Amino acid sequence: MTLEALIFGGIGTLAEVAELDRAAWNAAFRAHGVDWNWSQDTYGELMRPGGDRQLAARYAAHLGQVVEADLLDRTHQNHFATMLAGGVPLRPGVARVMNWAARGGVRLALVSRSEVDPVRALLVATARARGGVAFDVAILRDDVARMAPDPEAMEAALIELGLGPSRAVAVVDTPVAMQAARAAGLAALAFPGRLAEAEPETFAGAPIAHVLSPEALISAWRGDSCEAAE
Incomplete structure (x- = not known):
């Protein structure tokens, strides 16, 4: 074989790319006035179980808050792409x-x-x-x-x-x-x-x-x- x-x-x-991804999420929160700032530990815990498409939606549900999760995700993806384009x-x-x-x-x-x-x-x-x-x-x-x-x-x-x-x-x-x-x-x-x-x-x-x-x-x-x- x-x-x-x-x-x-x-x-x-x-x-x-984990730190760039975390930074992109935090940049998205700032851009939309969401009072979150994921530490390395918080980001790591969110990534651990997998299984979903949307970290922001899961985090909001955990906190009992309502956010525009899809908008945050799109902004995060844009920031992430820009950061990656800078070289890694x-x-x-x-x-x-x-x-x-x-x-x-x-x-x-x-x-x-x-x-x-x-x-x-x-x-x-x-x-x-x-x-x-x-x-x-x-x-x-x-x-x-x-x-x-x-x-x-x-x-x-x-x-x-x-x-x-x-x-x-x-x-x-x-x-x-x-x-x-x-x-x-x-x-x-x-x-x-x-x-x-x-x-x-x-x-x-x-x-x-x-x-x-x-x-x-x-x-x-x-x-x-x-x-x-x-």
Whole structure:
């Protein structure tokens, strides 16, 4: 059996964007006069469960407040795209893996809970670092009805790739993305971002890499359980 595809389970697997995303939310709150300011801890707690499309709506419900959640979300997405366009480095090993995949005929897919503008901004900003390697498939927020940990987006990526789950491996940066990959029947490599790196136990025994590499991905795809070396 041959590995035929790699699915990146979120833009956070490409670049460390959590702080930019949090800053974009706080900028949106200021723009619309909403008296919220998410700390790192608050943002981390909101991101932890996944499963929805709208953090502001969930936070408002938690506080028992009424806000224009859709408007806040649109403004947040615009700010996020602008921040990403300013430049952000790829995470360790990502460029090497993408070039390895391109040379070896391994197809690339991206699954993201973001809308098209932030994703496009990130891809444009990192094009040179990626050596121009592009994704064959992208499944974004508007392409699915349910977010991770639901497997819908991962399954949609497999359908677009025309592959069964045994022919692909996912790289994920959060526990909810790991749950989605596993529910879709995919082998997966944990590549924790800053929100998750302090709690590696939340990946429930999955192989973990702190520097992405072809060797770690192949090991995860084959089912090796040991932590990947940096």
